[in-house]
């Protein structure tokens with residue numbers, strides 16, 4: 001396995017990281033296959049490629065792009081090392097006002113105070129390092145105590161369900177299209193003593209249930225949010241909340257134009273490092 005690393009110095013990194021992610025997507029690397037981690041000297045993006053030939057191809061292509069600020073390197077990792085390697089960059093960090101995320105490998109050694117979530121991400125998106133996860137978690141925390149049922153659409157490593165449980169949710173349903181995500185989320189929920197009513201592999205586009213929830217969270221791609229707008233809104237109880245994230249600032253005007261559901265009132269828009277998240281409330285009357 002080959003680890004490709006793009007290392008960005010601190011200065012003006014947000015915009016460069018966003019551009020890098022965009023280029024990686026164009027080269028066929030999926031969002032959940034890119035790990036992002038903060039180091040003392042800046043931020044790194046990491047992804048893994050099996051064959052040497054493909055790894056060389058990616059390095060050459062990336063060096064030819066406009067990513068002048070990034071140092072791009074490829075390292076060969078032995079079979080046993082690769083799934084663990086990127087986690088070396090994953091350190092405890094403040095995830096929301098009240099919650100700190102601590103890598104599972106530091107569970108016994110971490111001496112910090114406060115409310116902690118232990119995360120072992122495996123190869124899926126959702127260690128909480130990404131701004132889109134942090135913003136949607138902030139919305140969940142803001143409504144602490146105001147919701148009992150919670151739907152986590154695209155749970156990834158399960159982090160938002162764990163936040164919801166810490167904020168008082170008792171009936172939590174988490175789904176993901178990716179089997180690896182569900183396995184990882186199951187492990188993380190168990191480690192954090194977060195019990196879910198349901199956790200399973202499911203494509204939300206095909207979900208036929210009519211159940212409604214006090215709080216629905218969806219951190220997805222802008223186009224998926226736009227396609228699923230009515231479906232997402234229909235899963236929210238009257239008076240309940242819908243939080244969406246995963247919208248790049250470039251896509252925000254398109255999102256605001258397209259995501260136009262009359263029963264939803266936008267309560268807040270927050271922006272962080274090139275991304276936006278929005279919180280809606282479902283009106284009591286249509």
Ligand SMILES: C[S@@+](CC[C@H](N)C(=O)[O-])C[C@H]1O[C@@H](n2cnc3c(N)ncnc32)[C@H](O)[C@@H]1O
Pocket residue numbers: 031032124125126127128132133136153154155156157158159160175176177178181202203204205219220224246
């Ligand atoms: C950006 S990650 C968000 C993970 C986590 N919720 C967070 O905020 O950190 C998006 C997740 O949604 C999942 N996903 C994408 N489309 C989906 C769909 N149609 N139905 C269910 N899950 C989906 C992906 O597999 C991925 O794990």
